[in-house]
Amino acid sequence: MRPEDSSTQAISNGHNGETNGASLKKALQPALNGHDRSATNGASFAANGATKKTSPVRTTAQWHGHNREEITRILIQGLNDLGYTSAADVLADESGFELESPSVAAFRSAVLDGRWNQAESILLGTGSGAESADQNQGGGLVLKEGFNRGQMLFSIREQKFLELLDQRELSRALTVLRTELTPLDYDMHKLHALSTLLMCPPEDLRSRAHWADTIEQARLKLLQDLSRSIAPSVMLREHRLAELFAQVKQAQINQCLYHNTSVAPSLYDDHDCSRDAFPLRTSDLLEDHSDEVWHVQFSPDGTMLASASKDKTALIYSVPSFELKHRLTDHSKGVTSLAWSPDSKKLITCSIDARAKVWNAETGRVISTFEHRTTDSYAITEAAWGPDSMSFVTGSHNRSLALCLWRMDSSTPQHVWEGGFRSDSVIITPDGRRMVVADTEGRLHCFNYHTYREEFSVHLGSRVTGISVSRDSSYVLLNLEASEVHMFDLEKRETVKTFTGQKQGSFMVRNCFGGAAENFVLSGSEDGLVYVWHKENTQLIEQLYGHGKGQSGKATVNTVDWNPVDPGMFASGGDDRKIRIWTNSVVPAEAIPGSLAREAPRHEISRTSAIRSTL
Structure with a gap:
């Protein structure tokens, strides 16, 4: 709620007070996880990777006991998720913090577009256009401790294999299985399960492989899984703000002994259910x-x-x-x-x-x-x-x-x-x-x-x-x-x-x-x-x-x-x-x-x- 003497009217019921419910001045562009898919390969998104530095607002490194950079980057991602791309740009401009570097943006684009060789090149740091700032001195994207590139490569090549099966290019799929997946020697049980899919009828492939309904959804799921292995200082997990809010709600549910409703708790107040219900x-x-x-x-x-x-x-x-x-x-x-x-x-x-x-x-x-x-x-x-x-x-x-x-x-x-x-x-x-x-x-x-x-x-x-x-x-x-x-x-x-x-x-x-x-x-x-x-x-x-x-x-x-x-x-x-x-x-x-x-x-x-x- 804004102070009464604010020069700008409060937004009410989803409408901008200045327009009294009229259409917005600028239509929101379609976004995937808040990011513009029209960006060229390897280029940064509007809020990702650009170095904008006018007069960043950084009074202290902490905000109420939380890391200011972490909060700001998560807010930038959240604003993009919500479709408020202009607000995300403004926040990035004022704070001086970038959401993602150009190479991470290129990795995201390569996965979502199915350019598997480029995705692997950026992951391993072997591509000519890879940025060294976030790639561990040319050794590929920086991963979280305990995660390995072999597992990520297996996931990328598994997606490639399944898409070829979906397109009924069985010969190419078999080649991927033999020459790309098998040499990784990562998960023999899963490798065997994938090999059985070669004889699977097309109509049963998605259910047998536990795959998404569309290739676009499967690629987005792959990106979400891959992002969990990459260091958050380099690439935030998809929808991190929504994920944090879900954790807050779940924590409240866990503390409420008698929570027994499908309605999620409100973020406005603390939650408690009566035993009588x-x-x-x-x-x-x-x-x-x-x-x-x-x-x-x-x-x-x-x-x-x-x-x-x-x-x-x-x-x-x-x-x-x-x-x-x-x-x-x-x-x-x-x-x-x-x-x-x-x-x-x-x-x-x-x-x-x-x-x-x-x-x-x-x-x-x-x-x-x-x-x-x-x-x-x-x-x-x-x-x-x-x-x-x-x-x-x-x-x-x-x-x-x-x-x-x-x-x-x-x-x-x-x-x-x-x-x-x-x-x-x-x-x-x-x-x-x-x-x-x-x-x-x-x-x-x-x-x-x-x-x-x-x-x-x-x-x-x-x-x-x-x-x-x-x-x-x-x-x-x-x-x-x-x-x-x-x-x-x-x-x-x-x-x-x-x-x-x-x-x-x-x-x-x-x-x-x-x-x-x-x-x-x-x-x-x-x-x-x-x-x-x-x-x-x-x-x-x-x-x-x-x-x-x-x-x-x-x-x-x-x-x-x-x-x-x-x-x-x-x-x-x-x-x-x-x-x-x-x-x-x-x-x-x-x-x-x-x-x-x-x-x-x-x-x-x-x-x-x-x-x-x-x-």
Whole structure:
């Protein structure tokens, strides 16, 4: 807000006060990351690399404890990003700081225009026009500590290879693979994956290569990745101001224990969410099962909830009414688990009877039955859908059929992995790249879903009792017998966060990510409680009393799942045969109370696990 005596009117509602909403004097030029693409090769952009020095404003090297040059360069880039190129020029002129040197501008232009030889020449410092000021005495662009040019060259040549494939110039692409990529000896696994793309149909290339929709987008993504390796004193990462603002917002979210909305915090003020808006109260208590509830899962579109039980049935409820829609009764033994197809039209149920059945979610009828045909009967423990909703994988305690890939149009497995282990849990990442499997010996296996090859295997030191995956396909949550929940990074191949407090041991206990931005980790427990942690700081924020003892006298909460569409709702199921729906839509006075004090009628029946009892 300007002082009242300012000679220039304040900008209001997006209009310049001097024009009263009339068109701007100068139309903004199209910009890419704030930079004019019309610049000639090797020349600086308007604000990049030009030496403008009239009377720079530099009172001190610091501004409120921050480096003045860093702030100014980031502001120049941010103004260009916003389309305020003239303001960026003025700031560069007044401050005397340049955003980028001519060689960096030329490197940017070469990458975005697909002039790969020139881009490599500038990176390595072998070009005749390379500027020495920012190129480490002719040794190429200055990189951050720990980064190497081999990795960057691989990325540039990979882009070149993929563009040739996209243009169906297979001979030239093969030459690039053999004479340019292979000699770098950088990543043999990735090199092998690239070689398989030579036989890939054109329509599948982008999805198989995890490539952008257009070449222009792919090149921009490449430039963003490359800029992360270059020293920021030479080249700022793309959209650095926006990136910093995102970090500020994320920091506020991380400090807010109950942030559960997709609306980002405002930069105007500090952020805090009320606990009252969190789903802590039971709105519905579903009592349609006659035995332990082993698995609950919302459909991806959030309109249905399915449950699996020891009572040999699976149920489908409508959401949000939670009226019983279908009772699925074709299994002869307990239903260990279930899985919704990504399109929410089909449901797989897995059973101790060694069968997996696919159901039509709308009609409640069986579409197909898939059976492990062996002399010994082992449970099908879990199933996971591929992203096409037409293929899926089943896991089993049968060592010879521990992992089978099926298609809806065949009753014979399309592929059987030869792992030699017993599979407790299996998931496929939402992007369709990986399949992650937990075996009965405490090992985690990660496979490439397209090539079937195992990427890695790690020993966790404890058997996994439940597994789930994040929406961005980066992390899996692992419940361990050792009473810990681990968040495992699939890229780093290691546990990055640990959540403790819940009780686990003998039985299958499931977990999930939850909330509008998956800010929470949710888990069942063998003490009858539902545990909720803040994902970023691993703080235990809630222990919810929801499930009582079952027929065996145990009070295990076996399963939890958060509605993927409604961040204010999740479900839990336990030994007490009940499913609880937790929401933020009921006031405390109207909530259904906890049931720890109430026990189901006891008969001398031992407590069994959805999977453990089948070995």
